[in-house]
Amino acid sequence: MAKAVTEIRSLARSHTRTALNVLVAVMRNTKATPPARVAAANAILDRGWGKPTQSLGNDENALELIHRIERVIVQPDHVDAENPDRESL
Structure with missing residues (x-):
């Protein structure tokens, strides 16, 4: 192949x-x-x-996105603190 x-x-x-x-x-x-x-x-x-890089928004939003991805990957059973009835992403 x-x-x-x-x-x-x-x-x-x-x-x-x-x-x-x-x-x-x-x-x-x-x-x-x-x-x-x-x-x-x-x-x-x-x-x-080459293709232009795309911004994820401001640094605060990028950092929040990274933390959310980390919670989903590293701690998949983590419950969203803002909405305890719903799992994170």
């Missing part, structure tokens, strides 16, 4: 230049729909620069 995945990946990568040229052509085509042009531009940027 791993050999098949490697072969498919290799085949797909062999078409990288053509695929990128198609994306550039769509992005530059003034007759293409705006969503198609934006999608092509985003695909080009993602491949060239």
Whole structure:
């Protein structure tokens, strides 16, 4: 199975230049729909620069999320202190 995945990946990568040229052509085509042009531009940027990181909100919300995930994973039987009739997440 791993050999098949490697072969498919290799085949797909062999078409990288053509695929990128198609994306550039769509992005530059003034007759293409705006969503198609934006999608092509985003695909080009993602491949060239990587996808932008997404914020979880402010630091307090991120920390709260981490603590809630930890309670679910580490202490799955923990009861939510704010709502004792309901289990956390």
